[in-house]
Every structure is written in structure tokens, then in C-alpha cells.
Amino acid sequence: MKINISKIIIFSFVIFSLFVFWQGLKKNNSYDTKNLIGSKISSFKLSEINNNEQYISQEKLKQNKYTLINFFASWCAPCRIEHKYLLSLSRESKKIKIIGVNFKDKKNNAINFLEELGNPYYFVGEDLDGKASISFGIYGIPESILVDNELTIIKKIVGPIDQSQYEEILKLIK
Amino acid sequence: MLSNIGIGLVTLVLVLSFLTIYTATLDLKTSSQTIKKSIYKLSLFQTTFTILSFLTLIIGFLNSDFSLVNVYENSHSEKPFFYKIAGTWGNHEGSLLLWINILVIFSYLFLVFNHTHDKKFRLYTLIFQNTLILGFLFFLLSNSNPFSPIYPIPLEGLGLNPILQDPALAIHPPLLYVGFVGCSIYFSAAMASLLSNYGGKLFAQSIKTWVKISWCFQTLGIIVGSIWAYYELGWGGFWFWDPVENASLLPWFAITALMHSLIVLEKRNTLYHWVVILCLSTFILSVIGTFLVRSGILNSVHTFASDPSRGVYILIFLSLMIFSALTIFFTKHKKEKYNFNLKSKETFILANNWFMAFFLVTVLIGILYPIFLDVLTNMKISVGPPFFNIVIIPLVVPFMFLMAIGPKFSWIKSQNKISYKSIFPIFGAIGINLFIFYFFGEYSLLSNLIFITAIFLILHSFLDIKKNISKKNIYQLPRIISHLGFGLLVFFIGINHQFSLEEDFNLKVGEIKKTDNYEINFQDIKIKERKNYKAIVGNFELTNLKKNLVEYLEPEIRIYSNPETLTYEAAIKTKITSDLYLTMSNVSRSDYYNIKFQNKPFMVWIWISALMITFGGFMQLSLKKNED
Amino acid sequence: MKIKKIIFIIYFSFSLLQASENKSELLEIYKNLRCLVCQGQSIADSNSDFAATVKLVVQDLLEEEKTKDEIYAFLISKYGEWIVYQPTFSKSNLLLWILPYFIFIVGGLIIFLITRKSKNNKAN
Numbered sequence: 001m002k003i004n005i006s007k008i009i010i011f012s013f014v015i016f017s018l019f020v021f022w023q024g025l026k027k028n029n030s031y032d033t034k035n036l037i038g039s040k041i042s043s044f045k046l047s048e049i050n051n052n053e054q055y056i057s058q059e060k061l062k063q064n065k066y067t068l069i070n071f072f073a074s075w076c077a078p079c080r081i082e083h084k085y086l087l088s089l090s091r092e093s094k095k096i097k098i099i100g101v102n103f104k105d106k107k108n109n110a111i112n113f114l115e116e117l118g119n120p121y122y123f124v125g126e127d128l129d130g131k132a133s134i135s136f137g138i139y140g141i142p143e144s145i146l147v148d149n150e151l152t153i154i155k156k157i158v159g160p161i162d163q164s165q166y167e168e169i170l171k172l173i174k
Numbered sequence: 175m176l177s178n179i180g181i182g183l184v185t186l187v188l189v190l191s192f193l194t195i196y197t198a199t200l201d202l203k204t205s206s207q208t209i210k211k212s213i214y215k216l217s218l219f220q221t222t223f224t225i226l227s228f229l230t231l232i233i234g235f236l237n238s239d240f241s242l243v244n245v246y247e248n249s250h251s252e253k254p255f256f257y258k259i260a261g262t263w264g265n266h267e268g269s270l271l272l273w274i275n276i277l278v279i280f281s282y283l284f285l286v287f288n289h290t291h292d293k294k295f296r297l298y299t300l301i302f303q304n305t306l307i308l309g310f311l312f313f314l315l316s317n318s319n320p321f322s323p324i325y326p327i328p329l330e331g332l333g334l335n336p337i338l339q340d341p342a343l344a345i346h347p348p349l350l351y352v353g354f355v356g357c358s359i360y361f362s363a364a365m366a367s368l369l370s371n372y373g374g375k376l377f378a379q380s381i382k383t384w385v386k387i388s389w390c391f392q393t394l395g396i397i398v399g400s401i402w403a404y405y406e407l408g409w410g411g412f413w414f415w416d417p418v419e420n421a422s423l424l425p426w427f428a429i430t431a432l433m434h435s436l437i438v439l440e441k442r443n444t445l446y447h448w449v450v451i452l453c454l455s456t457f458i459l460s461v462i463g464t465f466l467v468r469s470g471i472l473n474s475v476h477t478f479a480s481d482p483s484r485g486v487y488i489l490i491f492l493s494l495m496i497f498s499a500l501t502i503f504f505t506k507h508k509k510e511k512y513n514f515n516l517k518s519k520e521t522f523i524l525a526n527n528w529f530m531a532f533f534l535v536t537v538l539i540g541i542l543y544p545i546f547l548d549v550l551t552n553m554k555i556s557v558g559p560p561f562f563n564i565v566i567i568p569l570v571v572p573f574m575f576l577m578a579i580g581p582k583f584s585w586i587k588s589q590n591k592i593s594y595k596s597i598f599p600i601f602g603a604i605g606i607n608l609f610i611f612y613f614f615g616e617y618s619l620l621s622n623l624i625f626i627t628a629i630f631l632i633l634h635s636f637l638d639i640k641k642n643i644s645k646k647n648i649y650q651l652p653r654i655i656s657h658l659g660f661g662l663l664v665f666f667i668g669i670n671h672q673f674s675l676e677e678d679f680n681l682k683v684g685e686i687k688k689t690d691n692y693e694i695n696f697q698d699i700k701i702k703e704r705k706n707y708k709a710i711v712g713n714f715e716l717t718n719l720k721k722n723l724v725e726y727l728e729p730e731i732r733i734y735s736n737p738e739t740l741t742y743e744a745a746i747k748t749k750i751t752s753d754l755y756l757t758m759s760n761v762s763r764s765d766y767y768n769i770k771f772q773n774k775p776f777m778v779w780i781w782i783s784a785l786m787i788t789f790g791g792f793m794q795l796s797l798k799k800n801e802d
Numbered sequence: 803m804k805i806k807k808i809i810f811i812i813y814f815s816f817s818l819l820q821a822s823e824n825k826s827e828l829l830e831i832y833k834n835l836r837c838l839v840c841q842g843q844s845i846a847d848s849n850s851d852f853a854a855t856v857k858l859v860v861q862d863l864l865e866e867e868k869t870k871d872e873i874y875a876f877l878i879s880k881y882g883e884w885i886v887y888q889p890t891f892s893k894s895n896l897l898l899w900i901l902p903y904f905i906f907i908v909g910g911l912i913i914f915l916i917t918r919k920s921k922n923n924k925a926n
Contacts, residue, residue: 007504010500011500014496014497014500017542018489018492018493018496020545020546020549020550021465021471021489021545022486022489023549024471024545024548024549025469025470025471025482025485025486025489026482027471027548027549030473031473031554031838031882031884033838033880033881033882035552035553035554035882036880036881036882039879042879075763104763104851104855129855129858130851130854130855130858131855131858131859131862133855134855134856134859134877134880135859135880136880137880137881139838139839139852139881140839140852408847409843409846409847411847414842416842417842473841473842512916514916514917515917516917521913521917524913524916525913528906528909528910528913531905531909532902532905532906532909535901535902535905536902539898539901539902540898543889543895543897543898547894551894553883553894554882554883554884555883555884555889555890555894555895556836556883556884556885556886556887556889557887557889557898558834558836558844558887558888559833559887560834560887560888561887561888561889561898564888565899565902565903569906676826676829678828678829678832678846678857742849759849761854762851768849768854
């Protein structure tokens, strides 16, 4: 009997492991930080791009029903492509406000970028060395985080916002 | 045309494999003591056509015949001759054909060289081996065919990836495959031995040469891969506990354990079932490794382009293999009586297996845990070098100690006198360690123990060599050399790890960085146009402040146009006493360059020690032949 | 005077040791962090932009006298556990850390039982 039990255990373990391998094949092995949805963003302080005396912190964001924090740069090509969605969202200003964080960029280039394409942001923060973005859990440009009035992350978009993500955001802010 | 020839040859091999299984099954039932001549002929034809099919693929690469998808995707008319050939096995489909070649060649050689052994045993081995061959042939023909045609025929190939054009990288796969795939033959032999009740000493003798061959090539393959990683990948390391590296290490632990247990099986006719389990596990681990690497289930620096359909196929093949092995083992398993005295060589070899099993299980758990966690709880974690180092290194200490004193014990039972004399080198080891600690720098308790046991093993081995040479006995030398190599390897890795200097900083052209021991002058940047790339070459003047020595290093950033890639070439100066290592990469949108500088003492001795381990293995193979 | 000199030398060499220890702690942290945009490289080995930024953040945190574990905890809260190569000592990773040693002990037990059995056999 002893040997039979160990045989059953070994067979079940093998079947279980092979099943896990099979399921593992279906999983996407590249990592994105989507698992951080549901956590809160931590305290931060971003200085304004034109006037370093002015700044914004997490407390100010609590006044908005929803805030979209968008990380962009003038040297980033996909940022140009997603910009129209940001402009469109900025017109829904009753429900959602957009903050821009200018990542590792030159002030004048950023200003020219916004003059050329339009400015959807009610505040443009600067992040010259990229360190502030790390405290938001950013790893690629462009990237956007949607938070509610309690600063809980409800959506993370890595890469440029496309049509389907734009529509999702609209649904979430209703 | 070539496509048809290739597919035709492979199909022919398929048919011959079926015929071999069929005739062998029939021959099992005859009362004759010798194997039918026709089976030998079938095997010979099978081997010939398999090799021809591989040559066909090589010809396709050499002629830059882009009518084959495989050649189109992995070669280029401007690729140098040697790398065109190497391109044959540097891709998934071609390497699969190489697998099949090794399976077939080993099948034939095993048949021919074991003619003194039991007929049923050899026939069963042939049947199981050919079943494996059929499995791989089906995989090749249905999913990963290197001879798939493409129409219209493209004018030029895609495969000019510069990283793959390196001599070490070119020979690394074939070396590893002889190891990985070579263990298929003793998988089949183990199954055969269970079914034909051919165990014990004779079974051990039939497979021992094959185990040793696969061990030597597996070890060499792993070493060459590490040397390539060190010189080519630009991070100054040689082992990253990357899933693909670990996949090659798993069979290595099993083969090493098996090699040692075979000695016991042959000498004392015991441990048969454990040896069978090891034989079965080794090839199963190879296939698990292949599954992990080729299916895309893991994220690694060196994955092949991955494809889930491959994963499904390999998984099905793996499942069939494991279930048939388990079924046959459990049906034929008989309780074995063990008669081991604590102070005997057998027990120490068992201890070796114990540690090998531990190392194997640790690496296996390290690779598989993130997969299981992800599937079961949707949590993604990383298991990297710190895990493996923390868990494994402490146990290397007792392992090396046992490695030194184990061989001193006799078979069955030892006298006490022998064990006490072996402990004397411990004092020498403690002394040398204290010397290093005092004069060169402090390190942790664990490092102290590592150094002491490594030096203990080294001293022991030197004493052993002296004794054996004075007695004119060369048969122990291979074992001593391999064990000595292992001790030296751990010792030099320890020294390298403890006393390496590493700096990571940003510098502009013309600036000088001063550290405690070095002054690094970023003199200038030159742009050079070479054959198929543009090189940005940095000129660095390094002054060793302590020794007042000046050296020059020239790391490069290479910009290739076809395909568009960027590589970073480290400047490495290899000397007997240390290596100097410098990499340079540009910081985007800035004038700064990120510089990584390392001084690695005794780096080249790590390679020498590792090669010594392999040398011992090869030496034993050639000695045994003379013995016969 | 001699005693003062000796104390000075000891203090100086220890401070040098500390300086190089700080450097080596920095590199140790770099090596334990995973580059999110690379295929299996650490922050120490990667030449990517992301790696460069993370290095700056880690340097800042070290200057603020944060410990290694605090730095890891900070980055884990931003990026998830995937970013550290050393798995955390948490409940979910319990099996990972314990299973290898458990198997080692089991193996030792088996060998112990085998050699003990034969002692009994010999006695009989």
C-alpha cells in the first residue's frame, strides 16, 4: 500500500505540473505594471514648467473627480499621435482634468510642442531627470495614469492612448 | 529543389525509423541470440540519410539558397563562410534537425558498440530510441520544417545579426546538444533494461561510455557559453542564472550524479533503481529545458523567437515520455536491499548524489516557481541570481569537503586510519585562508568557509596527484584532475567575487574620473567605418594608482544597418593576474557616456579551472579505451 | 603620539572600507533590480534610459540614508515584486525558500536510514 500511495502522489504531481505548463503557455510573459491598479499614488510635488515656484501636490488632485496624469516629451513620436485624444478628453473638463508631466525634456521644446499641437493640460509639471516619474511607477514614454478623487489608480496606459483606450476612459469617468 | 531533397530525405528517415521499430519488435520474439543483420543495415541507412539531410541544409546555407524559408530568415549572402555553416544550427528548425542527427547517430553507435550485451536489451533500446526519433521527426515535419519552401524566392536573406557571428557562439550549440541529446540513449537504455530485466553491472558497463561522453560535452558546452557571454555580452559576468543557462545546468547535475552512481553500480552491483531513475530523469530534464526555452513561457536574454504551438507540441511529447517512463518503472520496480557502511566509498558517492539532487531541485524550483505562481495566483515575481546564490553557496562548503575526503575511503568498509590522515590538509587550508584574509581584505564568514574548503580540496588533490604519480598509477588521475579543477574553480570565483573592483559612472569626452585605485581618462572619441557597421570608438587611458601602471582600452558602440541594431563592445584586457573590463554606452539626449569599469582578478583562471574539469572527463574516456 | 597615529590609521582604513562598501552596496542594489524594458537584464547591466533613471533614484535614496530594504520596498510599491531579483520573504514565497532545504533534509534522512539499516543487518 505504501508504494501505491507514493505512486498516486507522483502521478498527480506530474499531471498537475504539466497542466500548469500548459496554462503557462497561454500567459503573456512580458511584464507590465497593470497589477498596480487599485493602489494609491503616493505623495508627490511637481514644479510647474514655466514657473518653478508654483507646484502641484497630491492634495490638489483630490479636488478633481478624475485626474489623468500624462507623461510626455517633445522628442517622443508616439506622444504626438496620442495628443488628439488628450485634447478631446480635456474638453470633458467637468469630469476629468489632465496633468502633463514633461519627462527628460528641454522647457522650450516642450512649450513649442504644446503650442503646435494644443495644450490639454491644466498644469504642466517638469521632470528634468526622470526621477519624479519613477515615483509614479512609470517606465516608458508616453504613459498615462487615471486616478479618482481618492488617488486610487483606476487605469494605467503604457504607450500611446489609442481609440479603444480613449473610449474606455470615457466609460470609466461617467 | 533543395527543399524537395531535404523533405524527401527526412521522410525517408521517418520510414526507416518505423521499419526499424517494426523489425526490432519482430526480432525480439525470435530465439536467436544475435540481432538480425537487416536491423544493422536499416540503422546504417537511417544514419546515412539523416546526415545527408543535415548536409543538404548546410549546402542550402552555403549557397545562400533563399528558396528555403529557413535560409532566408537566418542567413545572408554576405555572411562569412564559417557563420553561414553555423547559421544552420543557430535557429530553431535547424537545431531540431541537429537533435535528430544526434539521436540517430547515437542510436546506431550504441547498437554497434554494444554487441557483447544482451540481445533483448539492445533491441528494446533501439525501439525506444527510435520512438523518440519518430516524435522529433513528426515535430519537425509538421511544425518546424527547415526545408519549407518559399515562393517567390527572395533576393536576399534577413539573417545578418552581428551578435550571432561569433566563433564561441557558433560551436556552443553543437557541444551542448551532444550533451543534452546524447542522454537520450541512456534514457532508452534504461527503459530497455527495465523491460528486459538486464540490470546490474552489465547494464552499467553498457551505458557508462555514453554517460561520460554526454557529460564531457555538456560541461564543455556550458563553459564555452559562459566564455562567450563574458567576452561578447558586455556586462562582465559569465553566469546570470538566466532560465536558458539553468536549463542546461539541470541535466548537468543529473549526469554528474549518474556518472558517480554508475561507478557504484558497476563495482558493487547496487543502486540499480536509482541509476535507472537518473537515466530517465536526465533526458526528461533536457526536454523540459527545451520546452522552457523554445515555447516562450519564460522571459530571457537568449530565447529563440518563440511560438506557442511549438510549446504545445513539446509539452505533449514530454507528457508521453514522462508517463511511459513512470509506468514502466513502477511496473518493473522491485524492492532493492541496500548494504551501505557509513565509512565506505559507496556512501560518499551517495552523498555526492544527495548534493547534486539538492542543487538540481533548487535550480528547478527557481525556474518553475514564477511560472506556477503566475498561473495559480496571477502574481508575477522574479527569481534571479540572489536566490540561487543564497540557497546554493552555503552548501557548496560541505560538498567540497566531502569531495576531498570521499575518494579516500575504500569500497565496503574503511579503516579509521585513512580518514584521520586526510584531515591534515585542513590546517594548511585554514592557514592560507588566514593569509589572504589578513593581507588582502576582509570578507564574510561564509566566504572564509568557502575559501577554506576550496583550498582543502585543492591541497588534497595535489597530494593525491603526487602519491599517484610516485606509484605510477594513472587511473585515478582523471578523477583527481576534475576534482582539483572544481576546487580551483570555486576558489577563483571566490577571489574574483571578493576582490573585483567595479565602477559605474557618467563621463563626458575629455573628463577624468578618479576612484580609490584608478584614474580613468576619457581621452577622445573616434568614428570608424568598418565593413558592415559604423563604430564609435572611445579611447580611455587607465592609470593604476597603486602600481603606477598605465593601460589603454578602447570600448566601442557599433551601429549596424542591416538589420538596424546597436551593440556595445566591451574592451577587455586579459592578463594572467587580472582582467580589465570597460564598456561605454551613450546616455540618450546628452553628451554623457555611461561607463562601466571592472578590474577582475584571476578571471582567466576561472576558465582554466573549468576546462580542467572537462579535461579530466576527456582524459578518462581515452584512458578507458586503452584499458580495453 | 604613537597611539594617536595608530588610532588615526585604523579610523582612516575603516572609513576607506566604508566608502568602498557604500560603492559596493550601490552596485549590489543595481544588480538586484530588474530592468523593466529589457529582456532579462539587471539595472546594473542595462544601457537603457529606464535603467539610467532608476540608478539616479537609488543614488538619491541612499544619500537620504535609506536602507537597502527600504529602497527595494519603495520600488516594489511602484512597480510590483517583479522588479527585484531576490524574491521577498513573504507568505507567497514561503514554499520557494523552504522547499529546497526541505528536500535536502529528506535526502539526508534517506541516506541516514540506508546506512542505519545496513548497520542493523550487519549486527544480525
